[in-house]
Amino acid sequence: MAKVYPFSIGVFSGTLGDVVYATWKGIPYIRSKPAFVVNPRTEAQQSQRAKFTLAIRFLKSFADFIRMGYKKYAIKKTAFNAAMSYTLGNAIVGNYPDYRIDYSRVLVSRGALTSAVNVQAGIEGGAVRISWNDNSTLGFAKSTDNALAIVINPDKVEAVYKTAGAPRGSGMETLDIPTGWTGDQVEVYLGFISDNGKEVSNSVYAGSLIIP
Numbered sequence: 500m501a502k503v504y505p506f507s508i509g510v511f512s513g514t515l516g517d518v519v520y521a522t523w524k525g526i527p528y529i530r531s532k533p534a535f536v537v538n539p540r541t542e543a544q545q546s547q548r549a550k551f552t553l554a555i556r557f558l559k560s561f562a563d564f565i566r567m568g569y570k571k572y573a574i575k576k577t578a579f580n581a582a583m584s585y586t587l588g589n590a591i592v593g594n595y596p597d598y599r600i601d602y603s604r605v606l607v608s609r610g611a612l613t614s615a616v617n618v619q620a621g622i623e624g625g626a627v628r629i630s631w632n633d634n635s636t637l638g639f640a641k642s643t644d645n646a647l648a649i650v651i652n653p654d655k656v657e658a659v660y661k662t663a664g665a666p667r668g669s670g671m672e673t674l675d676i677p678t679g680w681t682g683d684q685v686e687v688y689l690g691f692i693s694d695n696g697k698e699v700s701n702s703v704y705a706g707s708l709i710i711p
Contacts, residue, residue: 554586555583558579590605608701627674629671646691
């Protein structure tokens, strides 16, 4: 794909022979028409589709959270696409057709803000309790950074989260558990976002829990 810069005759869209002229997110570009594929279901193609399906199913339950968690990587792409790219390249393991997501490799947020340390997760009553050490004196961290806390239920394709949670200095956040999650395994993550909303940290995996 090549970008198209305005000419004296103006920018246009459409096709001309084997060339397609279009605009994406305000950026004009050209690309060739896709070639005819004799066998669109080769093992390599099915393998890639299987990875995409797995990643989309996992990420779609917290798409709004991703918009915040990957906002620094939404450059000429959406935050969701940035999260997809990272997940496909780093968190899917196994061999076709037995792919799975390694939840310990997932990042639900990415950025240069100082990450949480000593993150622990447990269940108290009807809530997941996430705790961490206050490291607001290290790196770019501030005590006023807000928690990006999330509990994901992959089997139900659901999630509960806060994108402006407790401050870093408090060392603790809780998320209420939906009543229908009894017996399910959930995955817990914690990141931070600066109080002005501009900077985000890499998330930390707090582990799996079985909801009693």
